[in-house]
Amino acid sequence: MNSTALAYTEAGSGPVIVFLHGFCESKDVWTDFTKPLEHQFRIIAFDLPGHGESPLPSDFSMESQARQVQEALQDLKVEKCLLVGHSMGGYVALALAESFPDQLYGLCLFHSSALPDTQEKQESRDKTAAFVQKHGLDKFMETFVSPLFAESNRESSKEAIQKMQEIGKATPVETVLGCLGAMRDRPDRTEVLKTTVLPVFFLAGKEDPAVPLEAILQQCHLPENSMTYFLGHVGHMGMFENPALTRQALLKFAETLVPTNTQRYRNAGSF
Template sequence: MTNPSLSYTQTGSGPALVFLHGFCESKDLWTDFTKPLGHEFRVICLDLPGHGESPVPQDFSMESQARHVHETLKKLDIDSCLLVGHSMGGYVALAFAQAFPEMIYGLCLFHSSALPDSQEKKESRNKTIEFVEKNGVQKLMDTLIAPLFAESNQKSCKEAIKKMQDIGKATKEATVVGCLQAMRDRQDRTAVLQKSQVPVLFIAGKEDPAVPLEATLQQCHLPEDSTVHFLGHVGHMGMFERTTLTRAALVQFAESLSPANTQKYRSTNSF
Protein backbone atom coordinates (compact mmCIF):
# COMPACT_ATOMS: atom_id res chain seq x y z
CA MET A 1 0.00 0.00 0.00
CA THR A 2 1.32 3.44 -0.88
CA ASN A 3 2.30 5.51 2.12
CA PRO A 4 0.44 8.79 2.54
CA SER A 5 2.42 11.96 1.94
CA LEU A 6 3.67 13.87 4.95
CA SER A 7 2.62 17.41 5.77
CA TYR A 8 5.30 19.96 4.88
CA THR A 9 6.19 23.60 4.40
CA GLN A 10 8.31 24.82 1.53
CA THR A 11 10.06 28.13 0.89
CA GLY A 12 12.80 29.51 -1.34
CA SER A 13 14.66 28.03 -4.28
CA GLY A 14 18.06 26.51 -4.92
CA PRO A 15 19.70 23.35 -3.52
CA ALA A 16 17.23 21.45 -1.35
CA LEU A 17 17.57 21.48 2.46
CA VAL A 18 15.18 19.04 4.11
CA PHE A 19 14.55 19.31 7.86
CA LEU A 20 13.29 16.45 10.03
CA HIS A 21 12.18 17.22 13.59
CA GLY A 22 12.50 14.98 16.62
CA PHE A 23 10.26 13.04 19.01
CA CYS A 24 7.02 14.85 19.94
CA GLU A 25 8.03 17.83 17.80
CA SER A 26 6.74 19.07 14.45
CA LYS A 27 7.85 21.04 11.41
CA ASP A 28 7.11 24.18 13.47
CA LEU A 29 10.34 23.46 15.36
CA TRP A 30 12.22 24.91 12.38
CA THR A 31 10.00 27.92 11.54
CA ASP A 32 12.20 30.72 12.90
CA PHE A 33 15.47 28.87 12.39
CA THR A 34 14.95 28.44 8.64
CA LYS A 35 13.43 31.85 7.80
CA PRO A 36 16.73 33.41 6.56
CA LEU A 37 17.62 30.37 4.43
CA GLY A 38 15.01 30.71 1.69
CA HIS A 39 16.97 33.26 -0.34
CA GLU A 40 19.70 30.69 -0.98
CA PHE A 41 18.09 27.27 -0.59
CA ARG A 42 14.87 25.40 -1.23
CA VAL A 43 13.83 24.74 2.37
CA ILE A 44 11.42 21.89 3.14
CA CYS A 45 10.30 21.08 6.68
CA LEU A 46 8.34 17.85 7.17
CA ASP A 47 5.99 16.57 9.83
CA LEU A 48 7.13 13.02 10.49
CA PRO A 49 4.43 10.32 10.65
CA GLY A 50 1.92 10.92 13.44
CA HIS A 51 3.38 14.32 14.27
CA GLY A 52 1.96 17.75 13.51
CA GLU A 53 -0.44 17.46 10.59
CA SER A 54 0.82 14.13 9.24
CA PRO A 55 -1.38 11.03 9.61
CA VAL A 56 -0.68 8.38 12.23
CA PRO A 57 0.89 5.29 10.61
CA GLN A 58 0.72 1.66 11.63
CA ASP A 59 4.51 1.36 11.68
CA PHE A 60 6.75 3.88 13.48
CA SER A 61 10.06 2.15 12.75
CA MET A 62 12.84 4.37 11.48
CA GLU A 63 12.82 2.44 8.18
CA SER A 64 9.09 3.04 7.70
CA GLN A 65 9.40 6.73 8.58
CA ALA A 66 12.25 7.03 6.07
CA ARG A 67 10.00 5.55 3.37
CA HIS A 68 7.36 8.19 4.16
CA VAL A 69 10.03 10.89 3.79
CA HIS A 70 11.20 9.35 0.51
CA GLU A 71 7.71 9.26 -0.99
CA THR A 72 7.04 12.86 0.00
CA LEU A 73 10.32 14.11 -1.48
CA LYS A 74 9.68 12.22 -4.72
CA LYS A 75 6.26 13.87 -4.97
CA LEU A 76 8.03 17.22 -4.54
CA ASP A 77 10.39 16.29 -7.40
CA ILE A 78 13.45 16.41 -5.16
CA ASP A 79 16.23 14.26 -6.59
CA SER A 80 18.94 15.22 -4.08
CA CYS A 81 19.00 17.09 -0.79
CA LEU A 82 20.99 17.96 2.30
CA LEU A 83 19.06 16.07 4.96
CA VAL A 84 19.02 17.61 8.45
CA GLY A 85 17.68 15.52 11.32
CA HIS A 86 17.17 16.64 14.91
CA SER A 87 17.26 13.91 17.56
CA MET A 88 14.81 11.20 16.38
CA GLY A 89 14.77 12.98 13.03
CA GLY A 90 18.46 12.10 12.81
CA TYR A 91 17.62 8.42 13.33
CA VAL A 92 15.16 8.69 10.44
CA ALA A 93 17.74 10.56 8.34
CA LEU A 94 20.26 7.76 8.86
CA ALA A 95 17.69 5.14 7.84
CA PHE A 96 16.98 7.28 4.77
CA ALA A 97 20.69 7.56 3.95
CA GLN A 98 21.01 3.79 4.17
CA ALA A 99 17.98 3.06 1.98
CA PHE A 100 18.21 5.94 -0.50
CA PRO A 101 21.85 7.11 -0.61
CA GLU A 102 21.44 8.48 -4.13
CA MET A 103 18.97 11.08 -2.82
CA ILE A 104 21.30 12.95 -0.47
CA TYR A 105 24.32 15.12 -1.13
CA GLY A 106 24.93 15.80 2.56
CA LEU A 107 23.75 14.75 6.01
CA CYS A 108 23.47 16.71 9.25
CA LEU A 109 22.96 15.03 12.61
CA PHE A 110 21.61 17.89 14.71
CA HIS A 111 21.90 16.64 18.30
CA SER A 112 21.50 13.07 17.07
CA SER A 113 23.34 9.76 16.92
CA ALA A 114 23.91 6.63 14.84
CA LEU A 115 24.35 4.55 18.00
CA PRO A 116 21.54 2.26 19.22
CA ASP A 117 19.97 2.61 22.65
CA SER A 118 21.99 1.21 25.53
CA GLN A 119 20.25 -1.28 27.80
CA GLU A 120 19.82 1.47 30.39
CA LYS A 121 18.22 3.74 27.77
CA LYS A 122 15.90 0.96 26.63
CA GLU A 123 14.71 0.50 30.19
CA SER A 124 14.15 4.26 30.42
CA ARG A 125 12.03 4.16 27.23
CA ASN A 126 9.93 1.36 28.73
CA LYS A 127 9.35 3.36 31.90
CA THR A 128 8.34 6.38 29.82
CA ILE A 129 5.85 4.25 27.89
CA GLU A 130 4.36 3.06 31.16
CA PHE A 131 4.18 6.65 32.42
CA VAL A 132 2.37 7.84 29.28
CA GLU A 133 -0.11 4.96 29.33
CA LYS A 134 -0.89 5.71 32.97
CA ASN A 135 -0.72 9.53 33.07
CA GLY A 136 -1.10 10.74 29.49
CA VAL A 137 0.98 12.77 27.06
CA GLN A 138 0.38 16.16 28.68
CA LYS A 139 1.91 15.07 31.98
CA LEU A 140 4.96 13.79 30.14
CA MET A 141 5.49 17.09 28.34
CA ASP A 142 5.35 18.99 31.62
CA THR A 143 8.56 17.25 32.70
CA LEU A 144 10.25 16.24 29.42
CA ILE A 145 10.95 19.50 27.58
CA ALA A 146 12.70 21.94 29.94
CA PRO A 147 15.58 19.57 30.86
CA LEU A 148 16.47 19.27 27.16
CA PHE A 149 17.77 22.84 27.38
CA ALA A 150 20.99 23.58 29.25
CA GLU A 151 20.11 24.80 32.72
CA SER A 152 21.75 28.16 32.04
CA ASN A 153 19.43 28.68 29.04
CA GLN A 154 16.09 27.67 30.52
CA LYS A 155 15.13 31.17 31.65
CA SER A 156 16.06 32.90 28.37
CA CYS A 157 14.41 30.10 26.36
CA LYS A 158 11.14 30.14 28.31
CA GLU A 159 9.07 30.92 25.20
CA ALA A 160 10.75 28.14 23.22
CA ILE A 161 10.13 25.67 26.06
CA LYS A 162 6.46 26.62 26.14
CA LYS A 163 6.23 26.29 22.36
CA MET A 164 7.73 22.80 22.41
CA GLN A 165 5.53 21.74 25.32
CA ASP A 166 2.45 22.84 23.39
CA ILE A 167 3.58 20.95 20.27
CA GLY A 168 4.30 17.87 22.37
CA LYS A 169 0.95 18.00 24.16
CA ALA A 170 -0.84 17.99 20.80
CA THR A 171 0.89 14.72 19.84
CA LYS A 172 -1.35 11.65 19.95
CA GLU A 173 -0.61 8.97 22.55
CA ALA A 174 -0.31 6.32 19.81
CA THR A 175 2.49 8.35 18.22
CA VAL A 176 4.31 8.89 21.52
CA VAL A 177 4.19 5.19 22.45
CA GLY A 178 4.95 4.03 18.90
CA CYS A 179 7.98 6.29 18.57
CA LEU A 180 9.33 5.35 21.99
CA GLN A 181 9.16 1.68 20.98
CA ALA A 182 10.74 2.40 17.59
CA MET A 183 13.60 4.40 19.09
CA ARG A 184 14.18 1.69 21.68
CA ASP A 185 14.38 -0.99 18.98
CA ARG A 186 16.27 0.91 16.29
CA GLN A 187 19.42 -0.63 14.87
CA ASP A 188 23.02 0.50 15.12
CA ARG A 189 23.72 2.67 12.07
CA THR A 190 27.35 3.56 12.67
CA ALA A 191 28.13 1.58 9.50
CA VAL A 192 26.09 4.12 7.55
CA LEU A 193 28.49 6.81 8.74
CA GLN A 194 31.54 4.67 8.00
CA LYS A 195 30.38 4.02 4.43
CA SER A 196 28.91 7.44 3.78
CA GLN A 197 29.37 8.68 0.25
CA VAL A 198 28.64 12.25 1.30
CA PRO A 199 29.96 14.73 3.89
CA VAL A 200 28.38 14.63 7.34
CA LEU A 201 27.91 17.52 9.76
CA PHE A 202 27.55 16.89 13.50
CA ILE A 203 26.07 19.65 15.67
CA ALA A 204 26.50 18.72 19.33
CA GLY A 205 25.73 20.43 22.61
CA LYS A 206 28.30 19.94 25.34
CA GLU A 207 25.47 19.76 27.90
CA ASP A 208 23.13 17.57 25.86
CA PRO A 209 21.34 15.13 28.21
CA ALA A 210 19.84 13.10 25.34
CA VAL A 211 22.93 12.69 23.13
CA PRO A 212 25.91 12.99 25.49
CA LEU A 213 29.13 14.50 24.22
CA GLU A 214 30.86 11.12 24.59
CA ALA A 215 28.41 9.59 22.09
CA THR A 216 29.27 12.20 19.47
CA LEU A 217 32.98 11.68 20.08
CA GLN A 218 32.47 7.94 19.49
CA GLN A 219 31.14 8.46 15.97
CA CYS A 220 32.13 11.85 14.53
CA HIS A 221 35.37 10.40 13.15
CA LEU A 222 33.61 7.59 11.26
CA PRO A 223 32.66 9.35 7.99
CA GLU A 224 35.47 9.94 5.52
CA ASP A 225 34.40 13.59 5.35
CA SER A 226 32.94 15.00 8.56
CA THR A 227 32.58 18.39 10.19
CA VAL A 228 31.85 18.76 13.89
CA HIS A 229 30.57 21.75 15.86
CA PHE A 230 30.70 21.33 19.63
CA LEU A 231 28.71 24.06 21.37
CA GLY A 232 29.33 25.07 24.97
CA HIS A 233 26.39 25.96 27.24
CA VAL A 234 24.05 24.13 24.85
CA GLY A 235 21.84 21.15 25.60
CA HIS A 236 19.68 19.29 23.09
CA MET A 237 17.96 22.29 21.49
CA GLY A 238 20.68 24.33 19.79
CA MET A 239 18.25 25.82 17.27
CA PHE A 240 16.83 27.79 20.21
CA GLU A 241 19.76 27.91 22.62
CA ARG A 242 22.34 29.13 20.09
CA THR A 243 20.31 29.99 17.02
CA THR A 244 22.90 32.13 15.25
CA LEU A 245 25.80 29.73 15.81
CA THR A 246 23.94 26.58 14.80
CA ARG A 247 22.42 28.25 11.75
CA ALA A 248 25.82 29.60 10.67
CA ALA A 249 27.37 26.13 11.06
CA LEU A 250 24.66 24.59 8.90
CA VAL A 251 24.79 27.30 6.23
CA GLN A 252 28.58 27.12 6.00
CA PHE A 253 28.36 23.35 5.57
CA ALA A 254 25.54 23.60 3.01
CA GLU A 255 27.37 26.23 0.98
CA SER A 256 30.38 23.93 0.70
CA LEU A 257 28.22 21.27 -0.93
CA SER A 258 26.16 20.88 -4.06
CA PRO A 259 24.80 17.93 -5.99
CA ALA A 260 27.37 18.73 -8.70
CA ASN A 261 30.52 18.88 -6.61
CA THR A 262 29.60 15.78 -4.60
CA GLN A 263 29.29 13.69 -7.77
CA LYS A 264 33.08 13.39 -7.94
CA TYR A 265 33.14 12.32 -4.29
CA ARG A 266 30.51 9.65 -4.97
CA SER A 267 32.40 8.25 -7.96
CA THR A 268 35.47 7.48 -5.85
CA ASN A 269 33.68 6.08 -2.78
CA SER A 270 31.44 3.02 -2.76
CA PHE A 271 28.59 2.87 -0.25
Protein backbone atom coordinates in the same frame (compact mmCIF):
# COMPACT_ATOMS: atom_id res chain seq x y z
CA MET B 1 0.80 22.34 1.43
CA ASN B 2 0.17 18.66 1.22
CA SER B 3 0.62 16.95 -2.14
CA THR B 4 2.30 14.10 -0.24
CA ALA B 5 1.18 11.78 2.55
CA LEU B 6 3.26 13.91 4.92
CA ALA B 7 2.40 17.48 5.83
CA TYR B 8 5.16 19.95 5.02
CA THR B 9 6.11 23.57 4.59
CA GLU B 10 8.20 24.87 1.72
CA ALA B 11 9.87 28.22 1.06
CA GLY B 12 12.77 29.73 -0.84
CA SER B 13 14.59 28.52 -3.92
CA GLY B 14 17.95 26.99 -4.77
CA PRO B 15 19.63 23.84 -3.48
CA VAL B 16 17.26 21.85 -1.26
CA ILE B 17 17.68 21.45 2.50
CA VAL B 18 15.15 19.14 4.16
CA PHE B 19 14.51 19.35 7.91
CA LEU B 20 13.19 16.47 10.03
CA HIS B 21 12.07 17.22 13.57
CA GLY B 22 12.48 15.06 16.65
CA PHE B 23 10.28 13.07 19.04
CA CYS B 24 7.07 14.86 20.12
CA GLU B 25 7.92 17.77 17.84
CA SER B 26 6.60 19.03 14.50
CA LYS B 27 7.76 21.00 11.47
CA ASP B 28 6.91 24.15 13.46
CA VAL B 29 10.12 23.85 15.52
CA TRP B 30 12.04 24.92 12.39
CA THR B 31 9.94 27.96 11.40
CA ASP B 32 12.09 30.77 12.83
CA PHE B 33 15.37 28.90 12.50
CA THR B 34 15.10 28.26 8.76
CA LYS B 35 13.60 31.57 7.65
CA PRO B 36 16.97 33.32 7.04
CA LEU B 37 18.15 30.34 4.99
CA GLU B 38 15.37 30.92 2.45
CA HIS B 39 17.56 33.60 0.83
CA GLN B 40 19.74 30.85 -0.63
CA PHE B 41 17.99 27.50 -0.31
CA ARG B 42 14.73 25.75 -1.01
CA ILE B 43 13.69 24.79 2.52
CA ILE B 44 11.33 21.87 3.14
CA ALA B 45 10.26 20.84 6.64
CA PHE B 46 8.14 17.73 7.13
CA ASP B 47 5.83 16.56 9.87
CA LEU B 48 7.01 13.00 10.45
CA PRO B 49 4.32 10.28 10.46
CA GLY B 50 1.84 10.76 13.29
CA HIS B 51 3.25 14.16 14.23
CA GLY B 52 1.81 17.60 13.56
CA GLU B 53 -0.58 17.41 10.61
CA SER B 54 0.68 14.11 9.21
CA PRO B 55 -1.58 11.05 9.55
CA LEU B 56 -0.91 8.15 11.88
CA PRO B 57 1.09 5.38 10.21
CA SER B 58 0.72 1.65 10.74
CA ASP B 59 4.47 1.35 11.39
CA PHE B 60 6.61 3.77 13.39
CA SER B 61 9.97 2.11 12.66
CA MET B 62 12.75 4.40 11.51
CA GLU B 63 12.87 2.47 8.23
CA SER B 64 9.17 2.98 7.56
CA GLN B 65 9.35 6.68 8.42
CA ALA B 66 12.36 7.03 6.10
CA ARG B 67 10.41 5.44 3.25
CA GLN B 68 7.59 7.91 3.75
CA VAL B 69 10.01 10.84 3.68
CA GLN B 70 11.68 9.43 0.55
CA GLU B 71 8.31 9.06 -1.17
CA ALA B 72 7.38 12.61 -0.20
CA LEU B 73 10.65 13.88 -1.69
CA GLN B 74 9.85 12.06 -4.91
CA ASP B 75 6.37 13.62 -4.95
CA LEU B 76 7.99 17.04 -4.54
CA LYS B 77 10.44 16.25 -7.36
CA VAL B 78 13.46 16.66 -5.11
CA GLU B 79 16.32 14.89 -6.83
CA LYS B 80 18.94 15.56 -4.14
CA CYS B 81 18.96 17.34 -0.82
CA LEU B 82 20.93 18.04 2.30
CA LEU B 83 18.98 16.14 4.96
CA VAL B 84 18.99 17.59 8.48
CA GLY B 85 17.58 15.40 11.24
CA HIS B 86 17.09 16.57 14.81
CA SER B 87 17.26 13.85 17.48
CA MET B 88 14.76 11.16 16.35
CA GLY B 89 14.68 12.90 12.97
CA GLY B 90 18.37 12.03 12.74
CA TYR B 91 17.54 8.35 13.25
CA VAL B 92 15.09 8.62 10.35
CA ALA B 93 17.67 10.49 8.27
CA LEU B 94 20.24 7.74 8.84
CA ALA B 95 17.74 5.09 7.76
CA LEU B 96 17.07 7.11 4.61
CA ALA B 97 20.79 7.57 3.96
CA GLU B 98 21.24 3.80 4.27
CA SER B 99 18.47 2.88 1.83
CA PHE B 100 18.33 5.89 -0.52
CA PRO B 101 21.80 7.52 -0.52
CA ASP B 102 21.44 8.73 -4.11
CA GLN B 103 18.76 11.21 -3.02
CA LEU B 104 21.17 13.03 -0.71
CA TYR B 105 24.15 15.30 -1.24
CA GLY B 106 24.81 15.58 2.49
CA LEU B 107 23.61 14.53 5.93
CA CYS B 108 23.43 16.53 9.16
CA LEU B 109 22.94 14.81 12.50
CA PHE B 110 21.50 17.71 14.49
CA HIS B 111 21.84 16.65 18.14
CA SER B 112 21.49 13.05 16.98
CA SER B 113 23.37 9.77 16.86
CA ALA B 114 23.91 6.58 14.86
CA LEU B 115 24.40 4.56 18.05
CA PRO B 116 21.59 2.28 19.25
CA ASP B 117 19.97 2.67 22.64
CA THR B 118 21.93 1.28 25.54
CA GLN B 119 20.12 -1.19 27.77
CA GLU B 120 19.64 1.59 30.30
CA LYS B 121 18.13 3.84 27.63
CA GLN B 122 15.86 1.03 26.40
CA GLU B 123 14.57 0.56 29.94
CA SER B 124 14.06 4.33 30.19
CA ARG B 125 11.93 4.28 27.01
CA ASP B 126 9.74 1.57 28.52
CA LYS B 127 9.37 3.52 31.77
CA THR B 128 8.40 6.61 29.80
CA ALA B 129 5.75 4.66 27.89
CA ALA B 130 4.34 3.32 31.16
CA PHE B 131 4.31 6.85 32.64
CA VAL B 132 2.44 8.26 29.63
CA GLN B 133 -0.12 5.44 29.77
CA LYS B 134 -0.68 5.97 33.50
CA HIS B 135 -0.48 9.76 33.87
CA GLY B 136 -1.19 11.10 30.40
CA LEU B 137 0.73 13.12 27.85
CA ASP B 138 0.22 16.55 29.44
CA LYS B 139 1.97 15.55 32.64
CA PHE B 140 4.80 13.92 30.69
CA MET B 141 5.45 17.00 28.53
CA GLU B 142 5.60 19.24 31.59
CA THR B 143 8.65 17.31 32.79
CA PHE B 144 10.17 16.23 29.46
CA VAL B 145 10.93 19.45 27.60
CA SER B 146 12.76 21.75 30.02
CA PRO B 147 15.68 19.36 30.77
CA LEU B 148 16.47 19.22 27.03
CA PHE B 149 17.72 22.81 27.32
CA ALA B 150 21.00 23.68 29.03
CA GLU B 151 20.23 24.84 32.56
CA SER B 152 21.66 28.30 31.85
CA ASN B 153 19.23 28.73 28.93
CA ARG B 154 15.98 27.68 30.54
CA GLU B 155 14.96 31.09 31.81
CA SER B 156 15.66 32.84 28.49
CA SER B 157 14.04 29.97 26.56
CA LYS B 158 10.68 30.03 28.37
CA GLU B 159 8.72 30.79 25.20
CA ALA B 160 10.48 28.02 23.26
CA ILE B 161 9.89 25.56 26.10
CA GLN B 162 6.21 26.46 26.20
CA LYS B 163 5.98 26.09 22.42
CA MET B 164 7.62 22.66 22.61
CA GLN B 165 5.26 21.58 25.38
CA GLU B 166 2.22 22.65 23.38
CA ILE B 167 3.43 20.79 20.28
CA GLY B 168 4.11 17.71 22.39
CA LYS B 169 0.74 17.78 24.12
CA ALA B 170 -0.96 17.88 20.71
CA THR B 171 0.88 14.76 19.57
CA PRO B 172 -1.32 11.62 19.55
CA VAL B 173 -0.58 9.17 22.36
CA GLU B 174 -0.35 6.43 19.70
CA THR B 175 2.53 8.34 18.11
CA VAL B 176 4.33 8.82 21.39
CA LEU B 177 4.10 5.14 22.32
CA GLY B 178 4.88 3.97 18.79
CA CYS B 179 7.97 6.16 18.51
CA LEU B 180 9.25 5.20 21.95
CA GLY B 181 9.17 1.55 20.88
CA ALA B 182 10.71 2.31 17.48
CA MET B 183 13.57 4.31 19.00
CA ARG B 184 14.17 1.60 21.58
CA ASP B 185 14.40 -1.08 18.89
CA ARG B 186 16.31 0.81 16.21
CA PRO B 187 19.55 -0.82 15.04
CA ASP B 188 23.12 0.39 15.33
CA ARG B 189 23.75 2.51 12.21
CA THR B 190 27.41 3.34 12.76
CA GLU B 191 28.14 1.13 9.73
CA VAL B 192 26.23 3.67 7.63
CA LEU B 193 28.67 6.33 8.81
CA LYS B 194 31.66 4.11 8.07
CA THR B 195 30.61 3.27 4.53
CA THR B 196 28.83 6.39 3.29
CA VAL B 197 30.40 8.60 0.65
CA LEU B 198 28.12 11.44 1.75
CA PRO B 199 29.60 14.36 3.68
CA VAL B 200 28.25 14.18 7.26
CA PHE B 201 27.91 17.08 9.69
CA PHE B 202 27.64 16.43 13.42
CA LEU B 203 26.08 19.39 15.24
CA ALA B 204 26.35 18.82 18.99
CA GLY B 205 25.56 20.69 22.20
CA LYS B 206 28.25 20.50 24.86
CA GLU B 207 25.51 20.23 27.52
CA ASP B 208 23.22 17.85 25.64
CA PRO B 209 21.67 15.36 28.10
CA ALA B 210 20.20 13.19 25.33
CA VAL B 211 23.24 12.88 23.02
CA PRO B 212 26.32 13.40 25.21
CA LEU B 213 29.67 14.53 23.82
CA GLU B 214 31.16 11.08 24.40
CA ALA B 215 28.66 9.61 21.94
CA ILE B 216 29.55 12.18 19.27
CA LEU B 217 33.27 11.58 19.76
CA GLN B 218 32.69 7.86 19.13
CA GLN B 219 31.14 8.64 15.73
CA CYS B 220 32.40 11.87 14.22
CA HIS B 221 35.57 10.29 12.84
CA LEU B 222 33.78 7.37 11.15
CA PRO B 223 32.64 8.94 7.85
CA GLU B 224 35.22 9.45 5.12
CA ASN B 225 34.18 13.10 4.93
CA SER B 226 32.81 14.72 8.06
CA MET B 227 32.65 17.98 9.99
CA THR B 228 31.79 18.45 13.65
CA TYR B 229 30.68 21.57 15.49
CA PHE B 230 30.37 21.67 19.27
CA LEU B 231 28.04 24.37 20.60
CA GLY B 232 29.01 25.75 24.00
CA HIS B 233 26.29 26.41 26.61
CA VAL B 234 23.77 24.49 24.47
CA GLY B 235 21.81 21.38 25.34
CA HIS B 236 19.66 19.38 22.90
CA MET B 237 17.82 22.29 21.25
CA GLY B 238 20.36 24.41 19.36
CA MET B 239 17.70 25.84 17.05
CA PHE B 240 16.24 27.62 20.10
CA GLU B 241 19.16 27.93 22.52
CA ASN B 242 21.58 29.64 20.14
CA PRO B 243 19.87 29.89 16.75
CA ALA B 244 22.30 32.35 15.13
CA LEU B 245 25.45 30.34 15.84
CA THR B 246 23.73 27.03 15.12
CA ARG B 247 22.41 28.33 11.81
CA GLN B 248 25.79 29.78 10.87
CA ALA B 249 27.48 26.43 11.52
CA LEU B 250 24.93 24.61 9.38
CA LEU B 251 25.25 27.20 6.63
CA LYS B 252 29.03 26.78 6.50
CA PHE B 253 28.59 23.04 6.06
CA ALA B 254 25.98 23.55 3.34
CA GLU B 255 28.33 25.91 1.53
CA THR B 256 30.99 23.19 1.32
CA LEU B 257 28.48 21.07 -0.62
CA VAL B 258 26.99 23.60 -3.02
CA PRO B 259 28.28 27.04 -4.06
CA THR B 260 26.03 29.74 -2.64
CA ASN B 261 25.93 33.50 -2.57
CA THR B 262 27.24 34.02 0.96
CA GLN B 263 27.35 37.79 0.63
CA ARG B 264 23.64 37.98 -0.12
CA TYR B 265 22.94 35.95 3.03
CA ARG B 266 25.18 38.07 5.20
CA ASN B 267 23.62 41.23 3.84
CA ALA B 268 20.29 39.94 5.11
CA GLY B 269 21.60 40.44 8.64
CA SER B 270 21.02 36.86 9.70
CA PHE B 271 24.18 36.61 11.75
